[in-house]
Amino acid sequence: MTDRKNDLTDLFPRATFDPDGPAPRIAVLGTGYLGATHAVAMAQLGMEVVGVDTDPHKVEMLTAGKVPFYEPGLPELLTEQLATGRLRFTTDVAEAVGWADVHFVCVGTPQSKTSHAADLRFVEAATESIARNLTHDALIVGKSTVPVGTGARLRELVAATAPAGVRAELVWNPEFLREGKAVQDTLHPDRIVLGGTTADSEALLRRVYAGPIAEGSPVVVCDLPTAELVKVSANAFLATKISFINAISGVCEAAGADVTVLADALGHDVRIGRQFLDAGLGFGGGCLPKDIRALMHRSNELGAYPASALLQQVDEINMGQRSRVIDLALEACGGSVLNRRVGVLGAAFKPHTDDVRDSPALNVAAALHLRGAQVTVYDPQAGDTARSSFPTLGYATSVDEAVEGADVVLVLTEWDEFVDAEPARLAQLTQQPSLIDARGKLDAARWREAGWTFRGLGRAAA
Numbered sequence: 001m002t003d004r005k006n007d008l009t010d011l012f013p014r015a016t017f018d019p020d021g022p023a024p025r026i027a028v029l030g031t032g033y034l035g036a037t038h039a040v041a042m043a044q045l046g047m048e049v050v051g052v053d054t055d056p057h058k059v060e061m062l063t064a065g066k067v068p069f070y071e072p073g074l075p076e077l078l079t080e081q082l083a084t085g086r087l088r089f090t091t092d093v094a095e096a097v098g099w100a101d102v103h104f105v106c107v108g109t110p111q112s113k114t115s116h117a118a119d120l121r122f123v124e125a126a127t128e129s130i131a132r133n134l135t136h137d138a139l140i141v142g143k144s145t146v147p148v149g150t151g152a153r154l155r156e157l158v159a160a161t162a163p164a165g166v167r168a169e170l171v172w173n174p175e176f177l178r179e180g181k182a183v184q185d186t187l188h189p190d191r192i193v194l195g196g197t198t199a200d201s202e203a204l205l206r207r208v209y210a211g212p213i214a215e216g217s218p219v220v221v222c223d224l225p226t227a228e229l230v231k232v233s234a235n236a237f238l239a240t241k242i243s244f245i246n247a248i249s250g251v252c253e254a255a256g257a258d259v260t261v262l263a264d265a266l267g268h269d270v271r272i273g274r275q276f277l278d279a280g281l282g283f284g285g286g287c288l289p290k291d292i293r294a295l296m297h298r299s300n301e302l303g304a305y306p307a308s309a310l311l312q313q314v315d316e317i318n319m320g321q322r323s324r325v326i327d328l329a330l331e332a333c334g335g336s337v338l339n340r341r342v343g344v345l346g347a348a349f350k351p352h353t354d355d356v357r358d359s360p361a362l363n364v365a366a367a368l369h370l371r372g373a374q375v376t377v378y379d380p381q382a383g384d385t386a387r388s389s390f391p392t393l394g395y396a397t398s399v400d401e402a403v404e405g406a407d408v409v410l411v412l413t414e415w416d417e418f419v420d421a422e423p424a425r426l427a428q429l430t431q432q433p434s435l436i437d438a439r440g441k442l443d444a445a446r447w448r449e450a451g452w453t454f455r456g457l458g459r460a461a462a
């Protein structure tokens, strides 16, 4: 780190208006999936960065060059950026805030324990801790996903908390990265949304994102509520697209049509597009489910009932897919899974991550376990995270071990390892070769030829 003395009076304007002056120093509060990626990416873009977390274990790991979760490409970039001396991690928020010019808020906004609303305690605490520790003019940038209206309330908090004489602006710059592709999405975003900026803060953020902007990422400058709503609307639209195809998959099943071929045909229409039309077990993860529920809740608060009614249906259709897979498993075992061996392939909420937050796969596995099945789960990356969330399930360290002696095998996350598995060899390991493909990615003909009874969502039974 260079030892640059902070100028308590003009640092913010200097960083904004002088393109040849020192690049703004960045603090990133919260070093989870979003924040760790963001901190590393900001260093990669050439800025000096400090990542701050209240969890000393995470800070220790990141400082040692270890990413506390599985995200392809991130460990290599972390190691590279630590070596430049531009990137460091700390639990000392006062030191980090006193040092930085731009403070990104990347802490969690989980679903509240008692309602569909977002729990904003972490965002409030992080923003308050920034405002309280400011020693010079600074920009606070919200990146966490929040209900519309949050930024306006946080501005009041900052105004009430920041030391007298310090100029602190608060803006919203939501994040759209996908887990599994987080590095790529952060460095090459589809768009950069800047909400509630002044000319100064817009210029400063354009400087922070100069790399992606030069590469063509479009910048949308808007007011604070629009920026907050763009984020949750994007997730709500993606969720709606998935629930739409899952609703149609039910019609396909009843009518003897094939939902995968149908989705391909729909996707050729550029107005529709093929992405997010994979029918199956539905969406899970740390974001889509809680974000549509938070938007449902906020729409109700605002009296915007059509939005909440629509999202209620999207949520119900999505949760219904989990029940449909449980029903298929019961059916495959003759009506009851009591004392039956169930091999579960997949625990993560999607491939290329070890994230099991609201994972449909683990939800189905746990439901079958509750009905008396002996469930053995295998996931190439999410075994440890799954075990700590659902310690009562059985865990295997290979596909073979999970399939061994199974009465039915369920593919619940579409890892390549499962899609490319050898059906003939695996059939020999089972009690009876019975398979449920809940993600629609397996080649049914290949598995049937190898002797498997193959069932999937959205395709007629053979």
Ligand SMILES: NC(=O)C1=CN([C@@H]2O[C@H](COP(=O)(O)OP(=O)(O)OC[C@H]3O[C@@H](n4cnc5c(N)ncnc54)[C@H](O)[C@@H]3O)[C@@H](O)[C@H]2O)C=CC1
Binding pocket: 029, 030, 031, 032, 033, 034, 035, 052, 053, 054, 055, 058, 106, 107, 108, 109, 122, 125, 126, 129, 143, 144, 145, 146, 175, 176, 177, 178, 179, 286, 287
């Ligand atoms: N996970 C993802 O792919 C994306 C997440 N988001 C949004 O980003 C936000 C964060 O999500 P994740 O990174 O997944 O959550 P996470 O739970 O992985 O990370 C949050 C981190 O914040 C830390 N933290 C809590 N309070 C703090 C404080 N006062 N000061 C410093 N650190 C604090 C926690 O210890 C934790 O490490 C959420 O609003 C989420 O909806 C947005 C886009 C993508």
Ligand SMILES: O=C(O)[C@H]1O[C@H](OP(=O)(O)OP(=O)(O)OC[C@H]2O[C@@H](n3ccc(=O)[nH]c3=O)[C@H](O)[C@@H]2O)[C@H](O)[C@@H](O)[C@@H]1O
Binding pocket: 145, 175, 176, 177, 178, 179, 180, 235, 238, 242, 275, 276, 277, 278, 279, 280, 281, 282, 283, 284, 285, 286, 287, 288, 349, 350
């Ligand atoms: O706000 C967030 O945190 C992020 O949420 C999602 O990203 P992510 O949760 O990483 O995962 P997605 O790739 O969107 O998948 C979400 C879920 O939908 C499921 N899905 C996806 C696509 C599809 O066609 N069908 C389907 O069931 C996946 O299996 C997974 O469970 C959004 O795609 C990101 O843009 C957003 O930034």
